[in-house]
Amino acid sequence: MSKFKCPECAYVFSEADGDEHEGYPPGTEFASLPEDFACPDCSVRFKEDFEKV
Amino acid sequence: MKGYTATLDSGEAIFYRDRKRWFWLLSVLYPLQPFLGIWLHAETGNEAWLLLPLALGYVAAPILDWLLGEDENNPPEAVVLQLDRDRYYRFLTYIVVPLHYVGLIGVAYWAGTQELAWWSFIALAAVAGIASGLGINTGHELGHKKSKLERSLAKIVLAVPAYGHFWIEHNRGHHRDVATPEDPASARMGESIYKFALREIPGAFRRAWDIERERLERCDKPVWSTDNQILQSLSLSAVLQLGLIIAFGWKMIPFLVIHNVLAWWQLTSANYVEHYGLLRLKDQKDKVERCQLHHSWNSNHIYSNLVLFHLERHSDHHAHPLRRYQSLRHFDDLPSLPNGYFGMYLLAYVPGLWYRVMDQRLLALDHIDGDLDKVNVDPSKKKALYEKYGQSQKLQAG
Numbered sequence: 001m002s003k004f005k006c007p008e009c010a011y012v013f014s015e016a017d018g019d020e021h022e023g024y025p026p027g028t029e030f031a032s033l034p035e036d037f038a039c040p041d042c043s044v045r046f047k048e049d050f051e052k053v
Numbered sequence: 054m055k056g057y058t059a060t061l062d063s064g065e066a067i068f069y070r071d072r073k074r075w076f077w078l079l080s081v082l083y084p085l086q087p088f089l090g091i092w093l094h095a096e097t098g099n100e101a102w103l104l105l106p107l108a109l110g111y112v113a114a115p116i117l118d119w120l121l122g123e124d125e126n127n128p129p130e131a132v133v134l135q136l137d138r139d140r141y142y143r144f145l146t147y148i149v150v151p152l153h154y155v156g157l158i159g160v161a162y163w164a165g166t167q168e169l170a171w172w173s174f175i176a177l178a179a180v181a182g183i184a185s186g187l188g189i190n191t192g193h194e195l196g197h198k199k200s201k202l203e204r205s206l207a208k209i210v211l212a213v214p215a216y217g218h219f220w221i222e223h224n225r226g227h228h229r230d231v232a233t234p235e236d237p238a239s240a241r242m243g244e245s246i247y248k249f250a251l252r253e254i255p256g257a258f259r260r261a262w263d264i265e266r267e268r269l270e271r272c273d274k275p276v277w278s279t280d281n282q283i284l285q286s287l288s289l290s291a292v293l294q295l296g297l298i299i300a301f302g303w304k305m306i307p308f309l310v311i312h313n314v315l316a317w318w319q320l321t322s323a324n325y326v327e328h329y330g331l332l333r334l335k336d337q338k339d340k341v342e343r344c345q346l347h348h349s350w351n352s353n354h355i356y357s358n359l360v361l362f363h364l365e366r367h368s369d370h371h372a373h374p375l376r377r378y379q380s381l382r383h384f385d386d387l388p389s390l391p392n393g394y395f396g397m398y399l400l401a402y403v404p405g406l407w408y409r410v411m412d413q414r415l416l417a418l419d420h421i422d423g424d425l426d427k428v429n430v431d432p433s434k435k436k437a438l439y440e441k442y443g444q445s446q447k448l449q450a451g
Contacts, residue, residue, distance in 0.1 A: 021268075023271025024271065038225070040225075042375055043228040044229070044344055044371070044374060
């Protein structure tokens with residue numbers, strides 16, 4: 001289980017925790033997120049921009 | 054006055070004072086201006102005073118922007134973290150929220166209980182709406198932040214003009230799609246503000262609803278549920294506005310219709326001037342480029358920035374949407390407006406004049422250099438504009 005960080009606003013997607021509010025349950029793999037996934041906090045960085053923590 | 058110290062990478066110690074610190078109180082007080090008109094009406098009995106806020110917004114503000122000019126100062130990057138953590142600045146955005154409720158209820162009380170001529174009743178509703186439009190601006194600043202408190206306050210203040218969907222629409226839709234033909238909140242070259250409003254207002258609501266529906270589907274929840282954030286804010290609007298109808302009678306219905314539409318119109322006006330004609334280009338794989346500083350129009354005019362929580366430093370806002378208002382920066386060579394927003398709104402309301410001023414500015418931008426293929430053009434005006442600027446051959450080639 002890894003964590004991925006938005007390089008713009010530091011939002012972190014944790015695979016272990018998921019993001020309940022966004023509808024991604026704990027255990028959601030980052031790779032399984034939709035291809036057009038945008039950062040839930042800033043919306044100006046996308047899945048391919050996220051950096052593994 | 055409070056100051057901030059920091060050490061630069063070079064080892065040099067710096068001390069910074071924010072000269073605008075106390076002037077940000079103007080953003081708190083500005084939405085209360087309807088009470089100025091009401092107070093003068095109460096004192097003199099002359100209903101014409103109720104029009105005063107319209108004169109302050111549409112006449113005094115553009116003149117003050119012109120007279121006071123522009124401010125290009127930026128806080129040193131080394132103190133930005135301290136500025137962001139200074140609770141004073143965020144406290145100002147918090148206290149405006151209840152003031153918007155006081156404002157609408159107070160003006161509704163005056164409109165509902167005084168014997169007014171029809172024109173001053175309409176003026177009061179319009180003035181209340183313009184003030185609530187400023188509430189959308191406050192909701193905008195709060196809604197971009199990560200804290201639960203600020204996000205909740207955003208939804209609460211957006212409920213005043215029944216525009217609760219804006220929080221989702223703006224953050225998740227507009228910021229993602231800005232300066233593309235697909236964005237209902239980015240105006241196209243040759244598109245009048247009136248045509249834009251008919252595309253923007255319903256388009257923005259649809260986009261917000263779609264984004265929230267998709268989120269709720271992922272959460273295995275129905276879209277018509279108490280978890281729907283748009284419905285949460287609209288419920289609050291219903292309580293507030295139905296309460297005003299119960300308290301002050303049926304004449305609150307036209308009052309609130311005018312109030313809501315005028316508040317939405319303020320946002321439409323801001324959206325119209327913020328990205329007019331600007332276009333993010335696509336690469337060879339049809340991928341849209343990242344939003345750059347030159348994809349927003351800016352104004353450094355000091356007066357209107359001080360009453361709008363720095364909204365007019367719009368390029369930095371789009372590049373860094375979570376950056377707090379006190380830290381937003383000016384950059385050289387940005388697309389810039391010749392007046393503050395209030396003056397630009399007036400220009401936009403006369404489309405012929407707007408095109409005269411802005412189309413030239415748009416085409417003169419360095420990254421466009423006259424090339425209409427690099428402009429977000431209204432499809433119905435495309436042929437005419439390409440012919441006007443001698444670029445018809447590009448249409449045939451394309």
